[in-house]
Amino acid sequence: MKITGIRTFLMHVGQPVDEAFKPSGGERGYFGGTRNWLFLKIETDEGITGIGECSGWPRVIETAIKDITPLLVGEDPTHIEKLWQKMMIAMMGHGMLGTVGGGAMTGIDMALWDIKGKALGVPVWNLLGGKVRDRIPIYSHANTVEQALKVKSRGIKAIKCGGVSDPVRKVDKLREAVGDDMDIAIDLHGAPWLTPADACRLVRKLEPYELMWVEDPIAPENVDGYRRIRDAAHIPLAAGERSATIFGERELIEKELVDIIQPDTGRAGGITQMKKIAAMAEAHHIQFAPHSGSLGPVAEYAALHLMAAIPNALILERLDDDWEGRKSVILPNPVQEDGSIAVPDAPGLGCDIDEDFVARFPSLGNVSNQVAKDSTAYAPGTWGEHLYVQTRVSRRQYFSK
Numbered sequence: 001m002k003i004t005g006i007r008t009f010l011m012h013v014g015q016p017v018d019e020a021f022k023p024s025g026g027e028r029g030y031f032g033g034t035r036n037w038l039f040l041k042i043e044t045d046e047g048i049t050g051i052g053e054c055s056g057w058p059r060v061i062e063t064a065i066k067d068i069t070p071l072l073v074g075e076d077p078t079h080i081e082k083l084w085q086k087m088m089i090a091m092m093g094h095g096m097l098g099t100v101g102g103g104a105m106t107g108i109d110m111a112l113w114d115i116k117g118k119a120l121g122v123p124v125w126n127l128l129g130g131k132v133r134d135r136i137p138i139y140s141h142a143n144t145v146e147q148a149l150k151v152k153s154r155g156i157k158a159i160k161c162g163g164v165s166d167p168v169r170k171v172d173k174l175r176e177a178v179g180d181d182m183d184i185a186i187d188l189h190g191a192p193w194l195t196p197a198d199a200c201r202l203v204r205k206l207e208p209y210e211l212m213w214v215e216d217p218i219a220p221e222n223v224d225g226y227r228r229i230r231d232a233a234h235i236p237l238a239a240g241e242r243s244a245t246i247f248g249e250r251e252l253i254e255k256e257l258v259d260i261i262q263p264d265t266g267r268a269g270g271i272t273q274m275k276k277i278a279a280m281a282e283a284h285h286i287q288f289a290p291h292s293g294s295l296g297p298v299a300e301y302a303a304l305h306l307m308a309a310i311p312n313a314l315i316l317e318r319l320d321d322d323w324e325g326r327k328s329v330i331l332p333n334p335v336q337e338d339g340s341i342a343v344p345d346a347p348g349l350g351c352d353i354d355e356d357f358v359a360r361f362p363s364l365g366n367v368s369n370q371v372a373k374d375s376t377a378y379a380p381g382t383w384g385e386h387l388y389v390q391t392r393v394s395r396r397q398y399f400s401k
């Protein structure tokens, strides 16, 4: 079997096109249409097609894929590791990969696994060693009591809040509302990012709430800062969504700075890399909870296969209600029930996209707007609004419940 070509499908996600993209300062927030999904299909001379998805700045990645395609045409798509190494060597001439290079390799790698599974007539989880589990637990996002109770009423057993201006108060309210039988995580992502000193202060305050984890407490570049936070409180820490490949995740794992590693299924380098990252984490008793906050539904399928096959899979991030169009993009829709998703059993990844529906939403742009003014995030209207790292002011309010 030989690769004959790669087709890409870039789409705008969120509101209808005419309402979707309002450049910075627009009243709409993150979900107001700055998000893009990029899918690709690898075609072969035997008529088998593989599907993949890339995150990590999809509009830029689409160009990277067009550059890489000539290296892959004529190759046997079943030699996945060889092709991954070939792509890695070709791209690092531009410098280290980052999540853009990682994202390009991810979509291609994902599609190669899909082709291999289809060619052999087995689901991808079978190629990865077989199933450890039949269902994958999920968590959803909730920043208010109302949202949390709605998620709970749908049978979902874990939530994550984030980007918050009053983290202790928010967690306190959520815990009181949902009770002890629901897990809660908090994502402290910037910008502005917390300083390590403020993050230490905050994790101590959050310790009594028995959180599932505290995510990205400081900027991802400050790996050493994680040691200070780790020493400040006994609380599970999670990070890793902004790094790619085993090399990008290595330090967090080897130094045991996190309890949960969160590579993004759309930009960490593909199923090939995710399986290796999970194994590295397993050796350190670190759990695996893939980031999926901005991903589309094909990467979600890849995560289901992967999490079915690895022992240290914890829980999958899932925004199933972020945009009603999500359900129209993917065929078939994953079966979510009682807070978990059934692992797919069809050959390969077991999914396809509706190309006609995707074509109705052409990309208009793909940079994050400043956080919406009506959000509960820290930045808008504050001293730190345009800063990358900022010590929290109004400290009594910030660190009290």
Ligand SMILES: [Mg+2]
Pocket: 187, 189, 215, 216, 241, 293
């Ligand atoms: Mg996050």
